[in-house]
Amino acid sequence: MRRAASAIGLHATAIVLALWVVLPIYFITLAAFSTPDAVYDYPKQLLPRDVSTETMRFFLESEAVYGALGRSVMVAAVTLVLSLGIGTPAGYALARFAFRGADTFRLTIVSTRAFPIVILSIPLAVMFLRWGIDDSVFGLALAHTALALPFAVLVTSSVFAGISVELEEAAMTLGCSRAGAFRRVALPLALPGLAAAAIFVFLISWNEVFAASILTLRNPTLPAQVLAVLEQSPLPFRFAGGFFLLAPSLIVIFVIRRYLFNMWGRVIR
Amino acid sequence: MATTVAERPTLSQRVGRWEGLPYGLVLPTLAFLALFFAWPMVQAFELAFREEGTWTLEHVRTMRDDLRFEEALGFTLLLIAVIVPLQFLLALGMALLVNAKLRLRGMFLYLFLIPLAISDLAAGIVWSAIFTETGYLNTILTRLGLIDFPYIWLNPLEKHQLLLAVAAAEIWRSTALITIILIAGLQSIPRDYGEAAEVFGAGFFQRVRHVTLPMLKPSLQVALLLRIILAFEVFATVIAITGASTTVLAAEAWRWQEQNQNANVAAAYAALILVLSLVAAALVVRVLRTSKEQLLR
Numbered sequence: 114m115r116r117a118a119s120a121i122g123l124h125a126t127a128i129v130l131a132l133w134v135v136l137p138i139y140f141i142t143l144a145a146f147s148t149p150d151a152v153y154d155y156p157k158q159l160l161p162r163d164v165s166t167e168t169m170r171f172f173l174e175s176e177a178v179y180g181a182l183g184r185s186v187m188v189a190a191v192t193l194v195l196s197l198g199i200g201t202p203a204g205y206a207l208a209r210f211a212f213r214g215a216d217t218f219r220l221t222i223v224s225t226r227a228f229p230i231v232i233l234s235i236p237l238a239v240m241f242l243r244w245g246i247d248d249s250v251f252g253l254a255l256a257h258t259a260l261a262l263p264f265a266v267l268v269t270s271s272v273f274a275g276i277s278v279e280l281e282e283a284a285m286t287l288g289c290s291r292a293g294a295f296r297r298v299a300l301p302l303a304l305p306g307l308a309a310a311a312i313f314v315f316l317i318s319w320n321e322v323f324a325a326s327i328l329t330l331r332n333p334t335l336p337a338q339v340l341a342v343l344e345q346s347p348l349p350f351r352f353a354g355g356f357f358l359l360a361p362s363l364i365v366i367f368v369i370r371r372y373l374f375n376m377w378g379r380v381i382r
Numbered sequence: 383m384a385t386t387v388a389e390r391p392t393l394s395q396r397v398g399r400w401e402g403l404p405y406g407l408v409l410p411t412l413a414f415l416a417l418f419f420a421w422p423m424v425q426a427f428e429l430a431f432r433e434e435g436t437w438t439l440e441h442v443r444t445m446r447d448d449l450r451f452e453e454a455l456g457f458t459l460l461l462i463a464v465i466v467p468l469q470f471l472l473a474l475g476m477a478l479l480v481n482a483k484l485r486l487r488g489m490f491l492y493l494f495l496i497p498l499a500i501s502d503l504a505a506g507i508v509w510s511a512i513f514t515e516t517g518y519l520n521t522i523l524t525r526l527g528l529i530d531f532p533y534i535w536l537n538p539l540e541k542h543q544l545l546l547a548v549a550a551a552e553i554w555r556s557t558a559l560i561t562i563i564l565i566a567g568l569q570s571i572p573r574d575y576g577e578a579a580e581v582f583g584a585g586f587f588q589r590v591r592h593v594t595l596p597m598l599k600p601s602l603q604v605a606l607l608l609r610i611i612l613a614f615e616v617f618a619t620v621i622a623i624t625g626a627s628t629t630v631l632a633a634e635a636w637r638w639q640e641q642n643q644n645a646n647v648a649a650a651y652a653a654l655i656l657v658l659s660l661v662a663a664a665l666v667v668r669v670l671r672t673s674k675e676q677l678l679r
Contacts, residue, residue, distance in 0.1 A: 230615065
């Protein structure tokens, strides 16, 4: 009897906490997929009565949104390539070799988290102006890579640490070279984990707004564009924009949910 | 086939010959971080404290004398003081639930972790849809018959209400990070400990208090460290919810750079944020005695 009561209490609490997370997402989805008129209504509909894509279309067809969306994707793609291209070898080294200075290196990488992106973007803006890469996709991608690279190193290191070194040794005993053993054994096994890391790096860049806003002027990414016009924009634009920025996170967390502990559990602790 | 299988060197033996390899592998990362992380950091202090080749406190004074400075500093600190304790309770609740015998455990875990990937700007817009005058909070209160007229939650003159609105959004967005650290921590605690305590008659809260929390201390410390550091960067949530009605340190850095085109004062704000987060981090490490090993794990 007591056990049943406590099980009910447990589930009730879980449902309340889940509603706390889900209800705001439900509301913004509702607002984004109602007619622009309904967005101004008061009191609002709490159930999806008049579903319409008009508000979303209004947002996506707004001036500058389309171009900003394309730039967001490009910046995130370049960030992904740079972060994983530079970070994966370092992650592999941390996972496989006990080299002198490995601990110091790891501590350096971990401690970069203590330095906010806010402080990076302002001097980077001055530097990029001098180098002629201000207001560019590449410049912003460099800044986002500075943000995502430590993360990429730590995550790839934990991915490779999860793959038994004996498998690579076995491949080498059977005639593979060092590089061959990596390419034919470690890499394929690491691929799902690396893909999860890539998705998250992409999202770090997609979500980032401070540096994006500071480092761009006429060529903003989507969050920077939304932020720049937020105060003057009508409610339908705001709500549709909010939903559009948030939507990828719903999918991403679902897709990589199995790797989250591998990524965050180890990285952060 | 001169070489037999047994004679081939093992990986560790080969590694001996490859001593330079790990350094070659970490070098690109170090070079990138030196150029785009460490160097800008130095530059930030130059921007903040140098003018025409000499050291100066002029920009810091401009920052301090600015009308919005005190509000930005006060709001940032107050916000941290409000959100951090609340979200630790919330995260602990979520983590304990997921760790308990729960039906649909995977679904709850997914739902609790969604905000992990939501940006501060998106969270700010979501919560402005809730708190705005014709928003969902007033709609619900009206439907329940609790209010007759829409209440103005985001009144620029009511700073405490603004604080609570921003705090709600920030707690909603950033609790998942703590939750996942705590869940990972909980999973490393052997179940026998709690079961042993149960055999000796400990109730649920006693078990949490005397078994789980002490075992969870390392995770709690790291989560606290990370969360406080990140909280000094709050920015887009505040702008999306309050507009220009109130401000935080990062938002002021942004305004000085974007609107006043003054990189020096913006850098002074950035330097202040850095110093404050480092001091806070040092305090957490000191007070809770976090060891280097725990940070590295």
